[in-house]
Amino acid sequence: DIQMTQSPSTLSASVGDRVTITCRASQSISSWLAWYQQKPGKAPKLLIYKASSLESGVPSRFSGSGSGTEFTLSISSLQPDDFATYYCQQYNSYPHTFGQGTKLEIK
Amino acid sequence: QVQLVQSGAEVKKPGASVKVSCKPSGYTFSSFGISWVRQAPGQGLEWMGWISAYNGDTNFAQKLQGRVTMTTDTSTSTAYMELRSLRSDDTAVYYCVRAPGSRGGGNEDYWGQGTLVTVSS
Numbered sequence: 001d002i003q004m005t006q007s008p009s010t011l012s013a014s015v016g017d018r019v020t021i022t023c024r025a026s027q028s029i030s031s032w033l034a035w036y037q038q039k040p041g042k043a044p045k046l047l048i049y050k051a052s053s054l055e056s057g058v059p060s061r062f063s064g065s066g067s068g069t070e071f072t073l074s075i076s077s078l079q080p081d082d083f084a085t086y087y088c089q090q091y092n093s094y095p096h097t098f099g100q101g102t103k104l105e106i107k
Numbered sequence: 108q109v110q111l112v113q114s115g116a117e118v119k120k121p122g123a124s125v126k127v128s129c130k131p132s133g134y135t136f137s138s139f140g141i142s143w144v145r146q147a148p149g150q151g152l153e154w155m156g157w158i159s160a161y162n163g164d165t166n167f168a169q170k171l172q173g174r175v176t177m178t179t180d181t182s183t184s185t186a187y188m189e190l191r192s193l194r195s196d197d198t199a200v201y202y203c204v205r206a207p208g209s210r211g212g213g214n215e216d217y218w219g220q221g222t223l224v225t226v227s228s
Contacts, residue, residue, distance in 0.1 A: 001169070034214045036152075043202055043218035044152065055216070087152055091214045094166040096142065098152040 002026050002090050006099035012107040017078045021102045023071045023088035032092040035064055035073045038101075039084045047086075048073065078104075109133040111203050111219035118225045119193050126189040127222045129203030136160050136184035140206040142215050143177065143188045145199040153199075158186065161208035193226045200224075 003026035013019050023033065031051040036044035046055045048064035051071055061076040075082055083106050088099040114128040129141060140159040144152050156167035158177040167175055176189045186203055201222045204215040 032214075038152075043221055045218070046214070046216050049214045049216070089152075089154075089214075093211075094157070095168045096154045096157075096215070098144075098154065101151045 004099040029090045029092035113219040116223040124191040129186040141186040142206040147199045
């Protein structure tokens, strides 16, 4: 199975900050990577697919980049609604493994 | 709009089975697949498996092989996930997620609201 490792596990930031979350794959997954946002008690929501494609309706302050084994999710100017947990997921091969999550907290 | 509506919460004893349903709307059910993902309390997301509503093809996480069954009923546009021989560490919220209809066809996108399955004696 492909292992996905996110860093950091927790990130403290303020409204208006730019933040970046990293996701590393244990082997190359080309660009077959998605990012999800999850709020407490809710289902995850797709933000980014194919490493850098923005899902319809997702604010443009979210962006994704990378290929191969290293990927990043950036939020250009944090809004109050962005404080949540973020997961990466590879879909290059089954099983479609997730990273362990990054909790974005208000500083 | 695409929606996936899941069945309600379940409480089961160790060793029992649970069957969770997922009824999508807003798209052609038989053109896509359904993945199942679970999340134990306070933990991350675990991909369980996938079934194609197009041709019935499946793929399961190795750790669940032999205990999980995924099916679809195209006459009612409903997907089911059955987990047998339940243990306490199967306690989790179970999500159905819209997935590609063919193996290796892309990413999952729309999620159901989740079904809490509690395994307790």
